[in-house]
Amino acid sequence: MKPGLALAALVMLWCGVALADSAPVLNYRVVASYPHDPSAFTQGLIFIDGRLYESTGNYGHSSLRRVDLETGRVEQEIRLAPNLFGEGLIYWRGRLVQLTWRERLGIIYNAKTFERRETFQYPGEGWGLTHDDRHWIMSDGTDELRFLDPETRNVVRRLKVRAGKRPVHRLNELEYIDGSIWANVWRSDHLLRIAPDSGQVTAVLDLTTLYPAGERESPEAVLNGIAHDAATGRLFVTGKYWPRLYTIVIEIAEP
Structure with missing residues (x-):
């Protein structure tokens, strides 16, 4: 995105959202690129203590895996049952928590062994986490967005996401970074920064040139995968069926 472009002029026509002109436009630069399994239908991505973890989807192909960042090689993996569709993923106090799409089932694993420890239920569909x-x-x-109590897994708060006064639908993969929620919008190459107190979109990052749509082999190969390395500030992004995973640095455009 060009520096200084008014955010109000950026309109995502496919979902009818005009983004608020009070939010800054963000630029990015690629600082590294790594191999990524092109058969992985990436749903969730996290980076914890120097290790990359990924949740993949599709019935009969869903998995939880630990991946070597430098080579893209799957180091450890557990497959989900054929009737489960893997979705969002987090690390929580020595456990990995994975959502499923329409099965209303969350699965909790031992983070080291991938041993399945327990499950929990939630209403509706599960996408990002x-x-x-x-x-x-x-x-x-x-x-x-729903906020769940980690102990009871009950919804304790609901947050409506808005660009100005207009709702932003298709919120998918999520990452919490420096006090803000970052969200990928499904079938879009945009990342949105969201204020967790108000639900307002405070910035947008256009990644359409990162892996141009014309170079992708499938219409399903959309952006979906955000992982933040809290130790270094690195931000990793990839997508479904993408052959590469990128490290980017986000920059705020000069006025």
Whole structure:
């Protein structure tokens, strides 16, 4: 995105959302690129203590895996049952928590062994998942984010996401970074920065040139995968069926 472009001029026509002109336009630069399994239908991505973890989807192909960042090689993997569709993923106090799409089932694993420890239920669909150290934050493809109590797994708060006064639908993969919620919008190459107190979109990052749509082998190969390395500030992004995973640095454009 060009520096200084008014955010109000950026309109995502496919979902009818005009983004608020009070939010800054963000630029990015690629600082590294790594191999990524092109058969992985990426649904959730996290980077914890130097290790990359990924949740993949599709019935009969869903998995939880630990991946070597440098080579893209799957180091450890557990396959989900054929009737489960893997979705969002978080690390929580020595456990990995994975959502499923329409099965209303969350699965909790031992983070080291991938041993399945317990499951829990939730209403509606499961899409993206992140946390703010107090609550699990969950998307379901609508304009609403749900905050769950990690102990009871009950919804304690609902947050409507808005660009100005207009709802932003298809919220998908999530990542909590420096006090803000970052969300990928399904079938879009945009990342949105969302204020967790108000639900307002405070910035947009256009990644359409990162892996141009014309170079992708499938219409399903959309952006979906955000992982933040808290130790270094690195941000990793990839997508479904993408052959590469990128490290980017986000920059705020000069006025």
